[in-house]
Amino acid sequence: MQSDSALRLxxxxxxxxxxxxxxxxxxxxxxxxxxxxxxxxxxxxxxxDPVPESGDVYLIGGGEDRPQILGAERLRRxxxxxxxxxxxxxxLAVCAGYQIMGTTFGGEEGQPVAxxxxxxxxxxxxxxxxxxxxxxxxxxxxxxxxxTGFENHMGVTRLGPGVTPLSRTVVxxxxxxxxxxxxxxxxxxxYLHGPALARNPGLADLLLSWAVGGPLAPIDDTWYSRLxxxxxxxVLPR
Amino acid sequence: xxxLPLRAQVASALGRTAATLSRMTGRGDGSVxxxxxxxxxxxxxxxxxxxxxxxxxVSATNGKTTTTRLIxxxxxxxxxxxxxxxxxxxxxGHVSALSQAKRAPYGVLEVDEKYLPExxxxxxxxxxxxxxxxxDQMDRAAEIWLLAQKWRRALDGRPTHVVANCDDPLVTWxxxxxxxxxxxxxxxxxxxDSWSCPECGGPLDRKDVDWACRECTFHRPxxxxxxxxxxxxxxxxxxxxxxxxxxxxxxxxNAAMALAxxxxxxxxxxxxxxxxxxxxxxxxxxxxxxxxxxxxxLLLAKNPAGWLEAFDVADPALPIILSVNAQGPDxxxxxxxxxxxxxxxxxxxxxxxxxxxxxxxxxxxxxxxxFTLATSFSEALAAQPPGRVDVIANYTAFxxxxxxxxxxx
Numbered sequence: 001m002q003s004d005s006a007l008r009l010x011x012x013x014x015x016x017x018x019x020x021x022x023x024x025x026x027x028x029x030x031x032x033x034x035x036x037x038x039x040x041x042x043x044x045x046x047x048x049d050p051v052p053e054s055g056d057v058y059l060i061g062g063g064e065d066r067p068q069i070l071g072a073e074r075l076r077r078x079x080x081x082x083x084x085x086x087x088x089x090x091x092l093a094v095c096a097g098y099q100i101m102g103t104t105f106g107g108e109e110g111q112p113v114a115x116x117x118x119x120x121x122x123x124x125x126x127x128x129x130x131x132x133x134x135x136x137x138x139x140x141x142x143x144x145x146x147x148t149g150f151e152n153h154m155g156v157t158r159l160g161p162g163v164t165p166l167s168r169t170v171v172x173x174x175x176x177x178x179x180x181x182x183x184x185x186x187x188x189x190x191y192l193h194g195p196a197l198a199r200n201p202g203l204a205d206l207l208l209s210w211a212v213g214g215p216l217a218p219i220d221d222t223w224y225s226r227l228x229x230x231x232x233x234x235v236l237p238r
Numbered sequence: 239x240x241x242l243p244l245r246a247q248v249a250s251a252l253g254r255t256a257a258t259l260s261r262m263t264g265r266g267d268g269s270v271x272x273x274x275x276x277x278x279x280x281x282x283x284x285x286x287x288x289x290x291x292x293x294x295x296v297s298a299t300n301g302k303t304t305t306t307r308l309i310x311x312x313x314x315x316x317x318x319x320x321x322x323x324x325x326x327x328x329x330x331g332h333v334s335a336l337s338q339a340k341r342a343p344y345g346v347l348e349v350d351e352k353y354l355p356e357x358x359x360x361x362x363x364x365x366x367x368x369x370x371x372x373x374d375q376m377d378r379a380a381e382i383w384l385l386a387q388k389w390r391r392a393l394d395g396r397p398t399h400v401v402a403n404c405d406d407p408l409v410t411w412x413x414x415x416x417x418x419x420x421x422x423x424x425x426x427x428x429x430x431d432s433w434s435c436p437e438c439g440g441p442l443d444r445k446d447v448d449w450a451c452r453e454c455t456f457h458r459p460x461x462x463x464x465x466x467x468x469x470x471x472x473x474x475x476x477x478x479x480x481x482x483x484x485x486x487x488x489x490x491x492n493a494a495m496a497l498a499x500x501x502x503x504x505x506x507x508x509x510x511x512x513x514x515x516x517x518x519x520x521x522x523x524x525x526x527x528x529x530x531x532x533x534x535x536l537l538l539a540k541n542p543a544g545w546l547e548a549f550d551v552a553d554p555a556l557p558i559i560l561s562v563n564a565q566g567p568d569x570x571x572x573x574x575x576x577x578x579x580x581x582x583x584x585x586x587x588x589x590x591x592x593x594x595x596x597x598x599x600x601x602x603x604x605x606x607x608x609f610t611l612a613t614s615f616s617e618a619l620a621a622q623p624p625g626r627v628d629v630i631a632n633y634t635a636f637x638x639x640x641x642x643x644x645x646x647x
Binding site for chain 2: 015027046133230
């Protein structure tokens, strides 16, 4: 967290990449930070505007093929997000946003499109659309409970040696090789779309703890826990 | 009208019988099963049934069923009208609707956005009414830019007369390949899906109602009809006051679209308006149901734009019951709850129910809106003091409530 007092959450390109309730991740981080007494400033960055470099947590969401390509082009031209991540800022990249963080992803006709290379991954288009609930066991090194969420994508993502799988899938498709998402440094990518953090407050707290540089006080998680229990019970095989 | 071929007559009659059975046995409104049977017996049935009618197709993300009803009500001034009044908006529903009023010279069909190209091609409809496009049940529906692109291709080179809302940039883009377009300015409450230019991807600049792309020539066309508060300005500059029983701004927009559509049939606003004013509820939407001294008004909202319209109608002085499911027709993904700003409900008693009530509960908790969780609609209703309450429910949740009250219309 920078020296000034407010935690800065930067939502990148809601005008292009906000298709599935992506705002939920911003709202959850804001609420969980405020509940712990942090002041929070939320910055929405439209695609025609520069990405500020002084954010603490950056979020980028999902979108259709065309906005994904436009978003990647603008992020590359702008360079602000790359500089912020090099400085140590945390980033959660979801679905189309996740693919943009790699070296390449599949465009409208499956043609390779250049990403912004914040994660050592490359993505292409799969045979079938992966639509449905996803459950995955998180890398124990992160100390985050089972992932639960919804995926809706055609992507297949190959992880390079520079990243670690975020989780191993129990239900669902994820990266397509039995893993789901990945991380490197303070950057997390996932196919769990939209409000992924609403169903995974542990992941939200991981991002916040990176941003504030230390552990966080516990807060009332009643409604988060009840939703997680209900979803996991509905989705996991008995 | 000319006689249908024998096979089509048989198909049509079998379908009607099945529809009657469905209603008698309480299984549904009967509008899908009948059409399905008809289409199995005669796949070309829709084309044959449509052949001698002047047809309007109505498509949008929100307001299809209501606008279809308003246009139908107005066209009754001119003669009998065939219509799919219960929102069965795919070809089976269209066959069923047209079979039930074979001699009607007019037809008004609500059409699912995805099916518009196919239904336009099959029926050769003379008028198409396009109102709005926004995110909706994305786990099964096409992405909306692709939808608009399909509309463009379907309309390109056709003699169809399109009546379209020029305040929605994506609808404008989808409609603008048509040979003849009447532009109607009816506003756009939900703007989150139209910040970038559908033509080139550049940013759209907005100033008051006007919009234009910063990077290419795509811009808002000049409207011939304009919704202005409680009244509508027609192409001759005459002002017509809307006197509707249906509540809310969205229904004023629907009514303005309806006036422009029926004008293309030669029906002037002075004859159409009283007909629009007769419509009180539409397939259960806006209807009032009563139990034990509680009067509940039912509002349907299926997606973020629809919730904004429902909030506009709901009375801030009343308690409100929200019910959310995630069955197939609702979309199995509840992500959209996070696109709705629920803070407008602060200050009124809020009750949360439906099969996905915990998704909604967390959403409200994060928004800082206090609420009470109820395991069923009945429990939520019983918790109200006697008097009025508003209910907003998404599709299957709405139908469940409606069937508790004898499929209230």
